Amino acid sequence: MSRYQVRRRGTNRTFVDRRGPGSRLQGIVIIVLLVILVIGLIYAGPALKQKNDEEELVRGRMLAECEGAVTRVQRLSRTAGSNSSQTLGEIRSYIYTLDVLNQTHFSLTGKQLLDTNHFSTIYSLIETYWSQLLSGSDTGAMQTTLTNALSELYLQVQKLN
Secondary structure, eight states, rough: SEEEEEEEEETTTEETTTTTTTHHHHHHHHHHHHHHHHHHHHHHHHHHHHHHHHHHHHHHHHHHHHHHHHHHHHOOOSSSOTHHHHHHHHHHHHHEEEEEEEHHHHHHSOOOOHHHHHHHHHHHHHHHHHHHHTOOOOHHHHHHHHHHHHHHHHHHHHHOO
């Protein structure tokens, strides 16, 4: 059955749409909504790409900082060397940068990339190492513990990428 109905008036034939006069308005509304959707997708596409690029940049920077910390902890000497305090300060700097990147990402997205307990554990290990370094104690065991903690953190950062 056709949606059009033929009415004969004399010799002229007229076709009347059975859907009624409101159907034309519905078609216009659907077309307008589709145009708005396409325009929204045109503007949302670059924004989503930028967000992904920003997250990739943060994760890449976190990986670089973590690699720097792991490299520095391997340079520490087992005894209280002359450059150990400087190297320990560099390690603390790398960890602090990781912590700040993690907090910044949380502030922007509401999602933490790394658990903050890792950072507090590493900070306390660095302080203990520092006190042993100042007292002239053997720092070999503490260096191993610090290396293990940083390796664990490095694995967590690698999982992000």
